Amino acid sequence: MAQRGIREYEGKKILFDGLAKQLPSFKGKSEKLALVxxxxxxxxxxxDHPWLLKEKLVAKPDQLFGKRGKHGLLCLNADWKTAWKWISDRMNKTVTVGKTTGVLNTFMIEPFTPHKEDAEECYVAIRAYRDYDMVYLSNKGGIYVEENWEKVKETRVPILSSIADVKLNMPDFGKRAAQIEEFVKALYNVYAEGGFTYLEINPFTFSGDDIVPLDLVAKVDDTAAFECAKVWDGLEFPAAFGTTHTKEEDFIRSLDEKTGASLKLTVLNPKGRIWNMVAGGGASVIYADTVCDLGYSKELANYGEYSGDPSAEDTYQYARTVLDLMTREKGIKNKVLIIGGGIANFTDVAKTFTGIIKALNEYKAKLTEQKVKIYVRRGGPNYKEGLANMRKLGETLGVPIEVYGPETHMTSVVSMALGGKK
Structure with missing residues (x-):
């Protein structure tokens, strides 16, 4: 599972559409959101959005960072002309938010809701943990919620439980308590059905008798893409503020979207000497953590994984992308490629290795020229055949390949590849 941040615009569309099925006051709200x-x-x-000319508006960047109010990045109670000029003046401008510097290129516009900040701002969040979800609630939301964290009430929701059967630990919401409880339980249903791992509304406030979510932060489990395809409706995963996707990352992402398997790639340091090609999300964390624990974090070039029994062609495309990145920088000494993984449940090791071997042969000249060392560790269905094919490749590839099976621990292979602790 990879938790991926999504834009507030798309998070609110999912949220409002889901809430509208349970709470009549949210009907039509998803139509009053605009992305610039x-x-x-x-x-x-x-x-496309005639309401922009009829209502007072809020405009704000929508690029996966918070505390926009504290950084002067909110345009409030504006008419259309004012909001558009505010956005135009900031579009493609470089700003620093906290310690991160990036370019503003995505903004969201929504209706403005007047309210009293101190008296009418509340907080709700839901976060996924291993065996339960946690619901956080406070009657003191807004930009200072962290300073008032002692006022936040927590409720555990066990996995596979129905929120309808859970008694919420509620702060004092006065006469609005029943309404807020109904809202939070409806919110949890959207969270559970929408593949969310984190959903925060800070603050939500009130317009007459209606609850109005103002700012939203959301993350989803990207492995739920197939199950939640209808709800997500083409959901995008933008790069974090201050970072951009490489064309190679975009290519692997496009492959991932077209296959039932999982293919992930993040380039950490294109000039790094340690490259991982790891099967399995859990294994990928172990390999990367071991590299860092041994003192080589600055030399780790990439993070990623392939899993879910990808085809030989998909694995070939994944492997050649990693190898292309790895062999671009020619002046780096002691390059290491770790083709790792745990013990697969159903991924055909021999089949996936067929794709990797094809890519290795394609990059034979560059691998030989750069004196790359390759370490292989794998277990699972047909692993003996896959490892035998790797050993056979070692006889002709021109670079050393050390091959290990499940009898050798994953962390041991990393240590051998790197020569122990730095």
Whole structure:
């Protein structure tokens, strides 16, 4: 499982559509959200969203960072012309938020809800843990919720439990208590059905008798893409603020979207000498953590995994992408490629190794020229055949390949590849 941040715009569309099925006051709210990016035509935007000309508006960056109010990145109670000028003045501008510097290129517009900040801002969040979800509730939300964390009430929701059967630990919400409890339980249903791992609304407030979520932060489990395809409706996973996706990362992401398997790649340091090609999400964490524990974190080039029994062709495309990145920088000494993994449950090791071997042969000249050392460790269905094929490859590839089976621990292979602790 990989937890992926999503834009507030898309998070609110999922949220409002889900809440509308349970609470009548949320019907139509998902239609009053607008996204602005470079190239957005204001005339077309107004045509698609006529409410922009009729209501007071909020405009804000939508790029996976918080505390926008503290950094002066909120335009409140504005008409359309003011909101559009505010966005235009900041589009493609470089700003620093905390310790992160990046370019503003995505903004969200929604209706403005007037309220009293001190008296009418509440907080709710839901977070996934291993054996339960935790619901957090406070009657003191807003930008200072962290300073008032002692006011936050917590409720555990065991896995596979129904929120309807759970008694919420509620702060004092006065006459709105029953309404907020109904809202939070409906919110949890959206969270559970939408593949969320984290959902925070800070704050939510009130407009007359209606609850209004103002700012939202959300993460989803990207392995739920197939199950939640209808709910997500083409959901995108943008890069974190201050970072950009490489074309190789985008390519692997496109492969991942087209297959029932899982293919993930993040380039950490293109000039690093330690490259991992690991099967399994859990194993990928172990291999990366071991590299760091041994003192080589600055030399770790990538993080990623392939799993879910990908085809030989998908594995070939994944492997050649990693090898292409690995062999671009020619002046780096002692390069190591670790083709690792745990003991697979159903992934055909021999089949996936067929794709990897094809890619290794394709990059034979570059691997030989750069004197790359390769270490292989794997177990699972047909692993003996897969390991035998790797050993046979070692006779012709021109670079040393050390091959190990499940009798050798994953961390031991990493230690051998790197020569022990730094």
């Amino acid at each position: 990016q470079p190239g957005t035509d204001p005339k077309r935007l107004v045509k």
